[in-house]
Amino acid sequence: MGKSEFYYLGFRSKTSRFSDVVGEEVRHSLGFRRFGNVDRKFNFNNEVIYQWGDIGGNTISAFNLEFDLSYRLSQVSWTPIVGLKVDWSSGDRETADGKLQTFNPLFVNPGLYSLAAVNTPANLTSFHPNILLFPAKNLSLYADYAIFFRTSKEDGLYAPPRFQTRAADTGTEKHIGDAVGINLTYSINRNAKLELISSYYIPGGFVKASPPSNSIFYLATTLTLRI
Secondary structure: OOEEEEEEEEEEEEEEEEOOEEEEEEEEEEEEEEEEEEOOOEEEEEEEEEEEEEEOOEEEEEEEEEEEEEEEOOOOOOOOEEEEEEEEEOOOOOOOOOEEOOOOOOOOOHHHHOOOOOOOOOOEEEEEEEEEEEEEOOEEEEEEEEEEEEOOOOOOEEEOOOEEEEOHHHOOOOEEEEEEEEEEEEEEEOOEEEEEEEEEEEEOHHHHOOOOOOOEEEEEEEEEEOO
């Protein structure tokens, strides 16, 4: 039915900047992850993280919730796996109050939140409906549609790894933008695979309020060899 993990991460940076706060950051993260499958059809990977500490004399209290669910339709052509991923990362709720609620994603893989790498899970709420298809032997097609919002209007937009790119006073809109992602993978053999990866990012109201606000297209081909 699944497995569970508890973990702790300690983080220290001589200089960090979040919202209206800047200074030395000492942050503690306590996480719980539950993952597994049911009857080899329903898969889940859910995680909750709470953070506390201090940055420049301001108290840190932040969180991240992530739910990743998928279901395999084994009786349908191409054996599709349909899924939904939801991410909720806290943002700062009020300026100059001696407190910081912005979640620090630490060392997150930027590709998980759009290959265009325009945002990271700090003050971010996102929804990712997705589907994985197997149209032929050794061939898979993954498609994802992501919708991004600011969790708090009092906090700005952050890009990987955790740099603020747009301040909170840029606009009042919460909608950051949408992203369409496609990943086509061909397994040549057990040691080699070829991938075609693409992503198209469409800016939302908050980004449009503070140019530049261009759409971003990303395309890459990779060959992976295992020896």
